[in-house]
Amino acid sequence: MxxxxxxxxxxxxxxxxxxxxxxxxxxxxxxxxxxxxxxxxxxxxxxxxxxxxxxxxxxxxxxxxxxxxxxxxxxxxxIVEPFQIPSGSMRPTLEVGDFILVNKFAYGLRLPVVHNRILEVGEPERGDVMVFRFPDEPSVNFIKRVVGLPGDRIRYEDKQLYVNGDLVTKTLLEEGPDASPQELLLEEQLGSVRHTIYNNPRDPGPQMREVEVPEGHYFMMGDNRDHSNDSRYWGFVPEENIVGRAFAVWMHWDGGLPSFNTVRRIE
Known part of the structure; x- marks a missing residue:
């Protein structure tokens, strides 16, 4: 619907x-x-x-x-639209049941339904958490992190991300955190954005040869790197599929009582 x-x-x-x-x-x-x-x-x-x-x-x-x-x-x-996180692909940044707010004018004003951009305001930046309409099924909204901008060269091998030939640095924060004992909690520096990710040391995960992001498209990845259906599997997100930039968690609800203890900005 x-x-x-x-x-x-x-x-x-x-x-x-x-x-x-x-x-x-x-x-x-x-x-x-x-x-x-x-x-x-x-x-x-x-x-x-x-x-x-x-x-x-x-x-x-x-x-x-x-x-x-x-x-x-x-x-x-x-202006702003609320969404609920349905999957764990963006853990640990976003948890299942988080209710988020999405800035609808960060990347330009778009007409509802037809989604044509009528006013250019800004463009996605590397490291942004972005909501977009899934290219294979535009009625479904996805949320991932912007990894590759138009013209970037992206490679992912042995759980290492390379952007334009440069290794994206990450630092180990914790082995087997309580929230996900099978994972490594790491801090990644993606552009100007410092954020956390999960890697599973027992799962080889996907390997991806270097690809170049076409003009007018973006390469997206989830922060839960070994458990994310993202551009490594289905390709690039066209500019016309952009919905907006996720900027805040305003509530968490997992079926019990709503919680406001996790209200925060999204980095």
Missing amino acids: DFSLLLVLAVVISGVVYFIDVIWLRPKRRERLAKAEEAAAGNLDAPTQEKLLKEPWPVDYARSFFPVLLVVLVVRSF
Whole structure:
């Protein structure tokens, strides 16, 4: 189900009904009231007046919901949109059940539904955590970290990431952390961004020869390097599939009571 499409349709339908009432139906009701008052010589009782001015139920609903739906559409399409993390591919940065906020104008303003960029504001940078529509199934949103920019050369061998021939440095923080005993917790320096990743020393993981990122595309990887379905498997993300930059976790919910103890910025 495309929620953006449903929201746009709801705004359009409620808006059309509301403006038809303002332009045509409301004046007709007032005209009928004026004629009734003239016929009653100014002695028209209040219940009759109310009945003549009463809005049809579609108009009543449209008048109530149109402003709310319009605000929701504008905020969700152009400012910020909430998402929930459904998988562990971005651990330890993001956990399953984290609710995140995505900046919708960081990479330019886009029209809802058609996703055309109408205003250029910025471009993805190496190290950003980005939400995008999965190239093979655009109705599904993915979240990964930007590793390769257009024109970059990317290679991944023996759990080592190379960007333009340079090894991306990482430092061991902990072996077998409590949150994931089978993993190594490492800190990686990707561009100007310092963040944590997981590597599994018992899993050889994928090997990828050097590839060049095409113009207008991005190479994405999950921070849970050995458990992430990302560009190493299915290729590059085209610019038109970008949704926005994830910048904050505002709640965590794993089926019990919601928790706000993990509210934080996303690095």
